[in-house]
Amino acid sequence: MSFMQHDVPLTWYLLLSAVLFSLGVVGFLIKRNLITVFMSIELMLNAVNLSFVAFAYQWHAVKGQIFVFFVMMVAAAEAAVGLAIIIAVFRTRATLAVDRIDLMKL
């Protein structure tokens, strides 16, 4: 008997994943520091990973778990580039506040 079907139902995992994803979206929209905004995106990606693992367990499909590895790898590449861009922003502007990165406006 698998513990997932009897102790913790699949729905709970999906619910937790949805909550984490929504937290990431909210953080992305309301946070005012570049690093925190970037962390919110990472939270969204990891929420998706949780969904993938839960579904992979449900379908007994290893594909979902493989997907998670690729997502982690891509997230690492994205973090490398993203942090480099954040450093470039800080060097030219000496700030990480989203509201002050506003050279270009309507």
Add this chain to the structure above:
Amino acid sequence: MNPVPGIYRILPEAILTLTGVAIMLVDASLPPNLSRRYLGFLAAIGTTIALWASVGQLAFPQGTGFFGTVETSAFTVFFHVLICGIVLVALLLSLDTLPEHSHHQGEYYALIVFGAVGMCLLTSAVELLVVFIALEISSISTYILAGYRKQTGRGPEAAIKYFLLGSFATAFLLYGIALIFGATGTTEIYQIAQLAPIAQNQPLVLAAMALMLVGILFKVSAAPFHVWTPDVYEGAPTPVAALLSTAPKAAAFALLLRVVYEIFPHLRSLWAPLLWVVAVLSMTVGNLAALRQQNVKRMLAYSAIAHAGYLLAAFAGIGSIGIAAAAFYTAAYAAMNVGVFAVITLIAGYDEQLSLIDDFRGLIYRSPILGSLLIFFLISLIGIPFTGGFFGKFYSFSAAVDGGAIALAIIGLLNSGLAAAYYLRLALVAAERPSAEQAAPPKPHVGPAVIAAISLAVLTTLVLGIVPGAVLHAAQSAAHTLQVPPQPSEAPGAPLQSPQ
């Protein structure tokens, strides 16, 4: 039937990857004070070979390779040729306009080529894992390119805005993929297409479709997901803006076509009204905002949003009519938009001394050829006959009428009239006599590479406008192959074969 070796199915991507790696290796082994300009020629040659290889792929029967993850068909070839062509123009444009000793020039060319790998792979992927990886290859390369002028304030600002909103969109697309995997238990597009209509958990399928659409609409910069576009195009170097406004969008539209017409054709009654609303919003918001821009690049960015709206109008068309119209519009839009950005690069220069519309006053008197080219591309963007823009709009709106969305076509036509106002404003300013006190800007340096790039764009725009038949035929066969799933050409688990 002889199975086609898997490597042939990704031949253009393989060639582009090797080109990119070669550029990086040569770049690292050259002495630091040597000009890296010739690496751009290497990139252009590699892209040309990849373009030729894509055309060669037409000789194979439609089918999948590498365990059903990538496909070659008329659809993938159409978009491969388009993307390689755009990248070629952008490379040739950069060759002559990048300053001789700008930093990291080798990496610049390598990143453009790696971006092309991602975009090409995105159009041929039939497995959502490959779709995700291809999208990220193209996105991460273009994030860096957007911030190439990192010493200026605007370069990194453009890059960070593109990066944050692009990753945000990717997360939505990824969540959509996770949910469709949860609903069907697979990530292969053809299997999903069969399983999604009979999945037990239909709400999950609906949520997956909605999230995937949000992610892709961000990438094609359709309203209301367009806020990043003007800032990114303004802050990026103009040759990069020429690339960003066309090639990743073409790839994203190919993905959108695959998602709506191949994965979710049974949910047409849901996505068609949604795309209707997005099309109308994109056209109207893009055109109204473009009317009040003073900066030429920002104006073109809003015009690009409006064009995404015209293109989405084609999605109201049913089946292959809509697909063919959308593919044709993508080609026409790419040719004229890359052309107009190329001309603006030459006029404004790499460091953009001329960025406002008023700076273009008297252009046609100072440099008649550049002025006429600018007006030519603006006319095509308006959609006047004998240019590619006209037939693009024509097919797109007739597809909409054919699909029963007559109101959408009418709104599109009204919007085209509105758009003419700001294109004509720029054209008229360029044709005005220069005022006496206006300082003459430096003469642009026009080399053979730039001439080749602009001729390619002009020729394509003219061919699409005068004899659209051949491209339309290609778009129709592309649409046909997207509708018909390929025969399984190799048994799953068959050993990989070498090309010999």
